[in-house]
Amino acid sequence: MNIPSATYRIQFTPSTGFSDISGILSYLTDLGITHVYASPVFQAKKASDHGYDVVDPNRLNPEFGTEIDFASLIDTLRLHGMGWIQDIVPNHMAYDQHNTMLMDILEHGSSSQYFKYFDIEWDHHLEGLKGRLLTPFLGSHFGEALESGEISIIYGRDGLEVAYYDLRFPVRPGTYDSLLTYRLESLRNTLGEEHPDFIKLLGILYVIKTLPQVQSEERYHQTTFIKRMLWELYRGNSHIKAFIETNLRIFNGQNDNSDRFGLIESLLSEQFYRLAYWKVATKEINYRRFFNINGLISCCVQDPVVFEDTHAYTMELVNNGIFSGLRIDHVDGLYDPLEYLVRLREKVPDVYIVVEKILHPDEALPNSWPIQGTSGYDFLNIMTQLFCNPDNDATITKIYADFSGIREPLREVVRHTKRVIAEEHMAGDVDNLAQLLKRISGRDRHGSDITLQGLHRAMTEVLIEFPVYRSYVSNSSFSESDRHYISEALGKAMARSPGLKYELEFLKRFLLLEYPDYLSDDERAEWLRFTMKFQQFTGPLMAKGFEDTALYVYNRLLSLNEVGGVPDRCGISTDDFHRFIGRRRESWPYSMNATATHDTKRGEDMRARISVLSEFPDEWETELKKWHGINVDKKRTISGKRVPDKNDEYFLYQTLVGAFPFDDAEIPEFTERVKEYVVKAVREAKVHTEWIRPDTAYEEAYLAFVDDILKPDSDFLESFLPFQRKIGHYGILNSLSQVVLKATAPGVADFYQGSDLWDLNLVDPDNRRPVDYLKRRHMLTELRQKGVQGVRKLTEELIHTKEDGRIKLFCIHKLLAVRRLMPNLFLKGSYLPLKTAGVFGDRIVAFARGYEDRWGITIAPRLLSAVVPADELPLGKKVWQDTTVILPNDLPDEWRDFLTNSEVHAIDGALSVGEALAAFPAILLINEN
Template sequence: MRIPVSTYRIQFRQEYDFAAATAIVPYLAALGISDLYASPIFKARAGSSHGYDVVDPTQLNPELGDREAFDALVSAIQQHQMGWLQDIVPNHMAYDSQNLWLMDVLENGSDSDSFDYFDIDWNHIYEEIRERVLAPLLGNLYSDCIENGEIKLAYDETGLSVNYYSLRLPVRIESYARFITYNLGQLTKALGRRHPDFVKLLGILYLLKNLPAEAKGRERYDQVAFVKGLLWELHEQNEAVKELIAANVQSFNGEVGSPESFNLLDSLLNEQFYRLSFWKVGAEEINYRRFFTVNELISVRVEELKVFHKTHSLIAQLVEDGIFTGVRIDHIDGLYNPVEYLERLREKIGDVYITVEKILELTESLPTGWQVQGTSGYEFLNYVNGLFCDANNEPAFDRFYTTFTGVASSYDRLSAEKKWLIIEKNLAGDVENLAQRLKRIAGQTRSGGDFTAYGLKRALSEILALFPIYRTYITSDVVSETDRQVIQTTIAAAKKQVPLLQRELEYIEAILLRNNEDYLTDEQKADRLHFVMRMQQLTGPLMAKGIEDTLLYGYNRLLSLNEVGGNPSHFGILPEQFHTFNQQKVDHWLHSMNTTSTHDTKRGEDVRARLNVLSEIPDAWAEQIKQWADINFSKKERLGGRTIPDRNDEYFLYQTLVGSFPFDEAEFPAFVERLKDYLIKAVREAKVHTAWLRPDSEYENEFIAFAEKLLDAPETNEFLAQFRPFQAMIAEYGILNSLSQVLLKNTAPGVPDLYQGDEFWNLSFVDPDNRRPIDYQQRMAVLDQLKTKLPHNPLALIDDLFETRATGNIKLFLTYQLLQARKAFANLFQQGDYQPLEVAGDLQNHIIAFARTVGGQAAIAIAPRFFTPLVQPGERPLGTAVWKDTHLVLPSGLPSTWTNVITTQPLQSQSTIAIGDALQHFPVALLVSS
């Protein structure tokens, strides 16, 4: 198995294709990257900006280039001895006209070859979507769309289709008879009943009315193709037939202003295997599983063996060809049976590197039996980030946040409230479906016969709202102790919330824990297990939407903690927690990924590094906020009894500005526009004053106007005059935090992952902002200069880099030096143990240090933190003058001769290493034994 030394994430899209990636491969290799880490490259919806809306996983995405361009990229990667880690999407595909498997289902229903490819409930309780799949893809009410002439019938060589702007859906063959026979008398008059073409048309009608019900598979497809071919042939050969079809299309498409004229089209649509509806319907009534709450992403039944092999055929081929050397599995928790999937994947692709996108709570562990090398690294991100948040100042932040914003609820209470909001608004249909399944199960036995649908749904919803992790992994009558504890703890908490539903909760608990099943039939046991596994597929999306996409935009105590996989109620991580985490990683997941930014993170890694500085200076921060709020009070709008923005959103904005304000003045105009786009997304995600489902344009417009006033006329703006000196101070300390973060990512156990462009400062907002184009020419030029200057006078180079630190060149330099060390000592960093090092002296709380050893080789990483009491803004925290008596106490057995691979300077040690000596020329150190 090839274990990456380091990975570099590329976000492919039409504007950044295979050829563009090929051009930077030499740069990545020179930087020290061992493996390209690619976003999905399979055929996606036209114009996709991310590749997760796959329409055909058996083809490469033609928008990224042809096979020749792909092969050129492969050749470049292999020429530089690099690997290829590929992000794959087994959970869902695009609900789109270009998804031919899905279109086949919508045209042929249960007769489709791909009928069981998608996670659709064909026997839904609601009659209007029973044996039909909901298509919540309209931008308005169905009645408005059809009567405004936006839904149109069309005919071409492929047959009849229903069209709504770019959406094109097929018409089932049985509906052709209704269409053809409309105004058929007109054709009789034009041709006569004995005309050969009229007879042919009658023959088509006969075939349509007598399609054998037993015709399946190829036989049915042949018959459908035969009928369509005959009709098109008549259309092309006979002008009267062409006129009839055109007239019928016009008639079915109705006349705007005459609602009754659309009855024909409405009747035809009611015959289809799908029901077009307003997109908001999907939140409350849905009969297919989506990716989270995205109607345009329909989930795939990859648990079906034929579907698994079909969707993974190209992936397996590219692994077999030696092109993919590893895979990263997107949204593993969305799968029906993750354990079974991983076993099948391992069997199919063999002994290659596999990681999973998995959100783990602070004390949660990845199931040890999974056949993977680890996760994509969100838990590492949150542990490292938490190191730079000063936990001692949590009470001060609590007091000020409550005082300024009026937000008094605890994080746990807000968490449950936001998940309830999602249950009632965004996932109401999904929860209803699960509750109906539970009601049917309850009706099977005497013990559940008296439970009402309402009571069961209320109890189930309480459990879902209180569920503390993404999901459990129960797949049989065996329940792990970890899953058992989660379920029992959740049920106990639910009983306190709804004590009148204690019996219902205990009934659900027994089902989840697979208890009391001895007297059940095999079918009933299977129903209960299916319910459990379906519920497990719902807890993850609920957590994602309730916490990541709602609460993290509304609980704004300290935004650096509001990150994917994070829990903002944990105000900081203690060094002991970080060390324990890394030691467990060595024991179980040595090759899990270490990331600090991804395409999913809420803000760039250097934004978090800046905001963490605020945790060190709560009083100064509170004073600044009060001053800014006073200055900006008159800029707010008062409408309908409310002040816009409210204090919580105002506080969010100030933190956002402090964290993301650009170093370069030239970027300021673009920054303002990016900020406005971000603020709209943020307040909609918060779902307090506005939301995607119910946008409040008044609040949004006034919030944007407020932000514009804060940033308008920078030369004379009173707020900016107050803001910029403070922000500049935070940015200086943020640079130091960032450098320590880079060191820890590249030296701790695991595979360091560098997100595209992050070798310079990453001050991005959430997607799509974090997928902006990267200036690689600039990065290549800087790397070339560094490589030229470094061998001659590294200390002079470091001095120059500090003078120009705002450019980000210093971050690239540190990244380069660390990646070169990882390559040179690959075995040490890939297989080495992990030893926390004791720090002693006055400033011991300001140092994180550990050793990695394997065989006779050793390395020591030293990362400072909490810089505000150590140096003035812009000063370097170097030497004994800063670090005084602070030192490392070395365990016996470590060498005494070292080289700092960042500065290339030697260092001698005995039983201790003075921090002032180790950090004499650069703010962080990586010492490798000579």
């Protein structure tokens, strides 16, 4: 198996395609990257800037380039000796007209060869959704859209279609006769009954009426015949063309009938889909979505046929040696993740596989999964906590509460936001689960008297209380951790809703698979199916309720507000860090060490800055009050309330501290980026405005506030910048320590595109902006040249010009060079936490990696505000005084710093931190022998 040493995440977009990436591979190789880690490259919805809305998993995205461009990219990749980790999306596809499998279902219904490919409830309890797939893409209610002429029937080479602006949906072939028989007598009179073209048209109508209603090649052949013959008649006979076009105008409401739109409405009612206002999906829906995104429909990859068909091209590229690794997107959305991963592993036994899995800090990745680990959110969050001061946890909480007025603990905020999502944004999904349970329970003597409303309420309470993203109960697996999390959610739900005791007890039997003896095998299978469907919903609810809502409401310390993070816990000890890394080294040594991804809420160096606020709570509070006083008159009053409110104001100030550019020339562009960001943030919070009900007055007032306070020479900036630059200084030091720890700890060092320089990005799409690789290439070339002339002189220069980011690039380059030089040390080496002593011992993270006779020691400082003032660097014995790193007896005394090439000597089994950190703020020592 080809285990990566260092990966570099590339975000393909229509403006950054195969040829563009081919041109940067030499730079990535020189940087030390061993594997490109690519966003989805398969055909996605047109103009997609992320690629997760795939329409065809068996075709490359033509917007990225041709197959020749891709082949050229792979040839260049191989020339540089690099591998390719591919992000794949098994859970869902785009609900889009270019999704030919889905469009085939909309055209043929149960007769489609793809009928079972998507997670659709065709036998829905609502009459309007029985046998019809909800199509919730209208911008207004159906009746309004129809009568305004926004919905129409059109005709072309591909047959009849329903058009709504740029959207197109196929018309069911068996309903063509509605339009073709309307006024048919007039066409008969015009052409004559014996006219060959009229006879052909009658033949088409006969084929339409006799279409097979089962899946068959014959049905597809006859459908092709209908479309081809009708097109020939349309193109070849002006009378038939005029007949069809006139009927289209009449059906589309251009007539004098009393019910002008009755004909098109009747035709639409006969389709295998139901056009609807997009908001309908929040309450009524019969397909499983990705989270609550209407445009992403989930796949049934648990079906072996669907798995084979949707993974065919991926398997081909793996077997041809093009993909050397896979990253599985949203593994928690799958019906049975273990079964999926086992099947995938059987197909690709020697491929590196990681999954996107969000873990609670106390949660373990299932050890039965045949993979190498996660894509790194667990590492990211422990790293962020390491640079927050736990001593000031309570103080930070009080400052936030006093300023914002929000005193609810995080658990109550999350409970509230999950309820909002469950009851307002995903009510239809919860209702489908309740209906499924009701159908099953109605055949059980203990459930026959339980009402649908009672089941719905009980289920909602358990979903809200679920402590992790999901459990993994299946026919072949039911772990103790699964039992623990399910029982915890049930227990909390019972404590908070004692009136639902009977319903919750009944639900408990299902979720814990406590089958009554009298159940048949088929009935037990139904119980299990409900539990597994239930599990598929806990993750999306957690994601939308916690990640996409609570993390924009609870703004105590924004560096902690990350996917899988613990925002109400500020900081950990070095012992906590070592325990985490030690467990990871033993269980999942090849997991990714990520500090930024395409989904993170903030860039890694933005987080590193904001964490510094935990070291200056009193000064932070003073500055907050001062800025509020300066800016209070810049707020507008909307509906009797000042905008932004103080919680949003608190959010904004942290954002500015974390993301403010080093170069003042960037402030105008930065202001626009912040304005886009705050609109997204307040909509996600769903307090004053939201995506489905935007309050433009609040948003515009907030944007005006941002504009006012960021004007050049504003009173706010004059007050803000000195404090921000102070925080920025320590943020740089945090970032350098973070790079050293990431590159030397057990795991695969992962870098998000552009983070090779300072990463001060905001949430997507801000973090998918184009990256200036020419600038990076030039910087790296210069660094390598200067390094040959004298590395000590170079590091002195970099420290004094640290704001330009070259110091980070240098650090990454040097560390990845040693990883390539000594791969076994970092991929297979042991992990040994090292004790520290002296006045600043608790401000040092140190560990050793060992493999055979080779040793490396990492020394990285943290919480440096107590070590040096803001205008100084943590270098030399004068700063570190008696602080030492204690070495075990079997480690050597002679070391060399790989970053600066300085020699460091241990005396009496201890390394002087002041000697070790004499020239660079964080280091990697390699034993001389």
